[in-house]
Amino acid sequence: MLRITILSLLLGTVAFAVLLTQLFPPDYRAQQNAPAIVWDASKAQVTSGTPKREGNELHIELDGNGIGQFTLAAPSIAANDFSFIHLALEQSARDMLVAVTWTSALGSGASYAYELESRSRHSLWLSTEELRGWDGTIATLGLTFTGSDGDTVKVRDFSIYPASATRQLRSVYSDLAGYAYWNRAAMNTYTGTFNASSFYPVLLAVGLLICSLLAYGLLLFLLRKKLIFNPSVVALIFLTTWIILDLFWQSRLLHQLAETSRTFSGMDTEEKMTKGPDAELFNFVTQTKPMLTSDGSRIFVASSDKYRGMRTAYYFYPLNVYWSLHGAKLPHKRMLHKGDYVVLVKPFPFRFDPQQHQLTAPNVGNLKAELIFSDTSGTVVRLK
Amino acid sequence: MDILLTILALSLPVLLGGLWLNLIIPQCTPARAALVWGNGALLGLVLIPQILWTLDALGIPLSFASAGLVSAALIAAAVTLKLFQPKQLRLNGTSASTFTAMPASHRLLFYFLLLLLIVRCVNLGLEILWRPLFPWDATMHWATKARVWFEFRSLVPFVDNSVWLHLGGEGVFTDRHPDYPHTIPLLQVWMNLATGRWDESLMNLPWLICLITLGTAFYAQLRVSGARPLIAMTFCYLLISMPLVNIHVALAGYADLFLGATYCAGLMAFHNWTRTRCRAQGLMAMVFALSCLLIKNEGLPWAITFVPALLIVLARRHQFTRNAILFSMGLVLLIILIQRNPALISQLLSYVTEFHSGGLVGTIQAIWLHDNLHLLGYLLIAIIPMGLTIPGGFTKTYLGISTALACAVSMFLFLFLFTVYGAGASNFTGVARLSIQLAPGLLFFCALLCNDLLERGNTKKTTTIATTTA
Numbered sequence A: 001m002l003r004i005t006i007l008s009l010l011l012g013t014v015a016f017a018v019l020l021t022q023l024f025p026p027d028y029r030a031q032q033n034a035p036a037i038v039w040d041a042s043k044a045q046v047t048s049g050t051p052k053r054e055g056n057e058l059h060i061e062l063d064g065n066g067i068g069q070f071t072l073a074a075p076s077i078a079a080n081d082f083s084f085i086h087l088a089l090e091q092s093a094r095d096m097l098v099a100v101t102w103t104s105a106l107g108s109g110a111s112y113a114y115e116l117e118s119r120s121r122h123s124l125w126l127s128t129e130e131l132r133g134w135d136g137t138i139a140t141l142g143l144t145f146t147g148s149d150g151d152t153v154k155v156r157d158f159s160i161y162p163a164s165a166t167r168q169l170r171s172v173y174s175d176l177a178g179y180a181y182w183n184r185a186a187m188n189t190y191t192g193t194f195n196a197s198s199f200y201p202v203l204l205a206v207g208l209l210i211c212s213l214l215a216y217g218l219l220l221f222l223l224r225k226k227l228i229f230n231p232s233v234v235a236l237i238f239l240t241t242w243i244i245l246d247l248f249w250q251s252r253l254l255h256q257l258a259e260t261s262r263t264f265s266g267m268d269t270e271e272k273m274t275k276g277p278d279a280e281l282f283n284f285v286t287q288t289k290p291m292l293t294s295d296g297s298r299i300f301v302a303s304s305d306k307y308r309g310m311r312t313a314y315y316f317y318p319l320n321v322y323w324s325l326h327g328a329k330l331p332h333k334r335m336l337h338k339g340d341y342v343v344l345v346k347p348f349p350f351r352f353d354p355q356q357h358q359l360t361a362p363n364v365g366n367l368k369a370e371l372i373f374s375d376t377s378g379t380v381v382r383l384k
Numbered sequence B: 001m002d003i004l005l006t007i008l009a010l011s012l013p014v015l016l017g018g019l020w021l022n023l024i025i026p027q028c029t030p031a032r033a034a035l036v037w038g039n040g041a042l043l044g045l046v047l048i049p050q051i052l053w054t055l056d057a058l059g060i061p062l063s064f065a066s067a068g069l070v071s072a073a074l075i076a077a078a079v080t081l082k083l084f085q086p087k088q089l090r091l092n093g094t095s096a097s098t099f100t101a102m103p104a105s106h107r108l109l110f111y112f113l114l115l116l117l118i119v120r121c122v123n124l125g126l127e128i129l130w131r132p133l134f135p136w137d138a139t140m141h142w143a144t145k146a147r148v149w150f151e152f153r154s155l156v157p158f159v160d161n162s163v164w165l166h167l168g169g170e171g172v173f174t175d176r177h178p179d180y181p182h183t184i185p186l187l188q189v190w191m192n193l194a195t196g197r198w199d200e201s202l203m204n205l206p207w208l209i210c211l212i213t214l215g216t217a218f219y220a221q222l223r224v225s226g227a228r229p230l231i232a233m234t235f236c237y238l239l240i241s242m243p244l245v246n247i248h249v250a251l252a253g254y255a256d257l258f259l260g261a262t263y264c265a266g267l268m269a270f271h272n273w274t275r276t277r278c279r280a281q282g283l284m285a286m287v288f289a290l291s292c293l294l295i296k297n298e299g300l301p302w303a304i305t306f307v308p309a310l311l312i313v314l315a316r317r318h319q320f321t322r323n324a325i326l327f328s329m330g331l332v333l334l335i336i337l338i339q340r341n342p343a344l345i346s347q348l349l350s351y352v353t354e355f356h357s358g359g360l361v362g363t364i365q366a367i368w369l370h371d372n373l374h375l376l377g378y379l380l381i382a383i384i385p386m387g388l389t390i391p392g393g394f395t396k397t398y399l400g401i402s403t404a405l406a407c408a409v410s411m412f413l414f415l416f417l418f419t420v421y422g423a424g425a426s427n428f429t430g431v432a433r434l435s436i437q438l439a440p441g442l443l444f445f446c447a448l449l450c451n452d453l454l455e456r457g458n459t460k461k462t463t464t465i466a467t468t469t470a
Helices: A002-023 A165-177 A201-222 A231-264 A269-275 A279-291 A306-316 B002-024 B032-057 B063-083 B094-100 B106-131 B135-152 B163-166 B183-195 B202-224 B231-238 B243-250 B257-278 B279-295 B299-304 B306-317 B321-342 B343-350 B355-369 B376-387 B393-397 B399-418 B421-426 B433-468
Strands: A045-048 A050-054 A055-059 A067-069 A082-089 A096-106 A109-114 A125-126 A137-146 A151-161 A297-305 A320-322 A341-346 A350-351 A356-360 A366-372 A378-383
Touching: A002 A165, A002 A201, A002 A231, A002 B279, A045 A137, A050 B135, A055 A067, A067 A350, A082 A096, A096 B355, A109 B106, A125 A165, A125 A279, A165 A201, A165 A231, A201 A231, A201 B355, A201 B376, A231 A269, A231 A297, A231 B106, A231 B231, A231 B433, A269 A279, A279 A306, A279 A341, A279 A366, A279 A378, A297 A306, A306 A320, A306 A341, A306 B135, A320 B163, A341 A366, A356 B094, A356 B343, B002 B032, B002 B063, B002 B202, B032 B063, B032 B202, B032 B257, B063 B421, B106 B202, B106 B231, B106 B243, B135 B163, B135 B183, B183 B202, B183 B231, B183 B279, B202 B231, B202 B243, B202 B257, B202 B433, B231 B433, B243 B257, B243 B399, B243 B433, B257 B279, B257 B299, B257 B306, B257 B433, B279 B299, B299 B399, B355 B376, B355 B399, B355 B421, B355 B433, B376 B433, B393 B399, B399 B421, B399 B433, B421 B433
Parallel strands: A297 A320, A297 A341
Antiparallel strands: A045 A067, A050 A055, A055 A151, A067 A137, A082 A125, A082 A151, A096 A109, A096 A137, A341 A378, A350 A356, A356 A366, A366 A378
C-alpha cells in the first residue's frame, strides 16, 4: 500500500508540474524572444545611498533619509518579454521595505512600485504577471530600499527573465515558501498568497491531489491483475497532500515565531508595548495618563482613523473611556461636561486653538478647553 | 513565582473539569483518559469564569484566592466522591492493546502526526508567551472588560455608548459590544488575578489550552465512535493544522475558537450519546450546548441546532407525544422571548436582505480558495456524497449530528447570503472567522463518514480475499 501510494504521488507530482507549466504558462510566453537581462553589479546606477561593489555584489548604505535606490542600466525593455524577476538580497535591518520600481516609457512616464510582501529575500522568484503596471515599454527598472539612515543592503542578484517552465515552478515555490509578518487582517482570513502570487496554494494542492488520484487510477488499470482498489491509498494520498500544504504554513508560522522572538522575548508587558506595533500610541497614552485627574473623569477619544482611535481608547482603560466606531467622533455638546477630557488622535477633523482655549469640532461646535498634553500622535484637552 | 502561579491558574480548570468528568465517564470507554481530560479541561475553562461571576454576584471581590479556593473545594469534592464511588469493572489495556495491535507503519505515522502536532502547539504557545495582545476585536470589546474588571476586582457594568452618555458614565463603562457574554474576559481576568498584575501575554494562554483540549477531545470522541487510533489521530491533525484555527491561537484574544471548541464538543458528545445512550455523553452534550451561550452571542443559533437534532433522534425511538411536548416547550420559550423583548423579532427581520451575490462569492472563496481551513472544503464535497452510499448513514447512524450540522450550515449560509452581514463575506471580515466555529464539527462529521467508508472498504476487501482464497 505504501509503495503504491508513493508511486502515485510521484507520478501525480510530475504530471501536475507538466500540466501547470503547459496549461497555465505565463502570458506572452510564445512571443518572448528577448534574452534575459542578467545582473551585473558594475552596471547598476545607484541614485540614492552610498554604493560599494564587491565582485558581482552591490552594497548600498541608505542615505540620511533612509533611502537607497538603484536602476538597471538597460535600454528600454518590452515588459511582456519578461515574465520573471529574480532577487537575491541581504539586508541589515529586518524591517527594511524593498520595492521593485519601474517607469513606463510611454506618455508621461508613469512610475510604478511593487513593495515586496515576502520577507524571504535570499532568493526570490517573482512573477511579473500580477504586477500592476508591468506593461508596454519600461524605461527604467530598479529597486528602492526604505529603512533608517545607515542601514545596509547587499544585492547579489536582480535579473529579469523570459518565461520557462523551471522559472515558473521556482516562482510558485517562492510564493509558497515566502512569509510575511502578521497584519491586522490576519484574524479574518488567511489566503496563503501574496498580491503578486500567481496561484492559490489550496488550488495547487487540489491539483496535486487530483493528479495523484488519477495516477493511482492509472496504476490500478495497468496493474489490474495484481492490484485491487484500496480506499486507504486514497486516504493516504489526501493526507500527504494536506501535510505538504501544511508544511508551507508551518514554515510561515516558524518564521513568524522567530520574528516575534526577536522583537519581544525577554520583555515584560510594558516593554513589549513600547516595542510593539502600537508603540507610538501606547507611549502617547502612557505620557498622558499621569496628567489626568483620577476623580472618575470621562475620556472621549476621537480620531478619523478607526484603528488608531480604537487602540488609543483601549490603552486608556481602566479609565472611563468613550470611543465610538460608527457614531459621531464626539457626542452632542449637551452630553459633554466640564472636566471631561477629549483625546484627539491624529488624524482628526478637529481644531484646537491653545491661545483661544477653544476646540472646534464639526457637528458639535466650539468648546472651551485647556491644553493638557500634545505631541506628534495627538492632543489631550480638558473641557472648561 | 509567576510561572508557578500561571501553571496553577491553568491547572485548576483542567483539574476541575477533568476530575468531575472522571466521576461520570464509564471505565470501559475507549480512549477514556483523553475523553476525560480533553472534555474536562474545556469544561473547566468555561466553569472558572462562572465561578468568578458567581462570586461577584455574591458581592465577593474577584480574587485568585477566593475563586481558587472554590475551585479547589470542588476538585476536592470530586476526588472524595471518586474515593467513595463503587469500583467499576475496568477492561484492562483495551486502548493499549488496540494501539499495540497496529502495524508498525501505522504506529510510525501515528507518532509522526503527533510530533507535528506537538511542534505546532509549542510554536503557538511561544507566540502567545512573547506577543502582547494584537488583534482588533480583542482590544475593542473583549480585553476592555477584562482590563476594567481586573482593576476594580468587580464586574462593573458595561453599557451601550448611548446609555453611557445618558448616564453620564456614572458607575458604568462602555465599549463596542457591551452585551457580549462575560466568559472570555473573565478567563483573562482569572489569568491576571493569578499573577496579580496585568499581563497581555500570559492572559492568553487559555487559548492554547483550548486548542489542545479540542484536539484531545476530538481524538477521544472519534475513538469512542469506533475509529481506530490512526484515523482518530489523522483527523485530529487535520483539525489542529488548520491555519485560521492556528492564527486564532497565535494571535489570541477572540472568542471564535472557544465557541468552535464548545460547539464541536457538544456535537461530538451528542453523536456518541445517540449511538450509545451513555448518560455522561448526554450530559456533556447538554452542558457544552449551553456553554455556547456563555461564549459569544453567535452561540445561540449554534445551541439551537441541537433542538431539531434531538427531536429527530427521539422521533425515531419514542412516541409522538414526546416530540409534541418538546415542540411545545420550544414554542413556549419563543413566546416568552417575544413577550420579554417584542422588538426582537422585528429587529431580526430588519437584518434580512435580498440575495447577496457578493456574499456567495466571498463564502466560496473563503472555504474553497483561501487557505483558511486547508482542504476541508474539498473534503466535505468529496465525503458527503460518498457518505450517502452508506446504508442508513444519514437516516439512522448519523441522523442527529447531520441534522444539527445541516441546520448550522443553513444558518451560516443564510447569514452571509440573505442578511446585512453579507458584507462580512464579500470583504472577508466575517465569513472565515465564523467558519472556524463550525469547522471542527464539520471535520468530525467527515471523520465519522470517512471511518465508516474505510471500514466498509476493508471489510469488502477482506471478504473478497477470503472468497478468492476459498
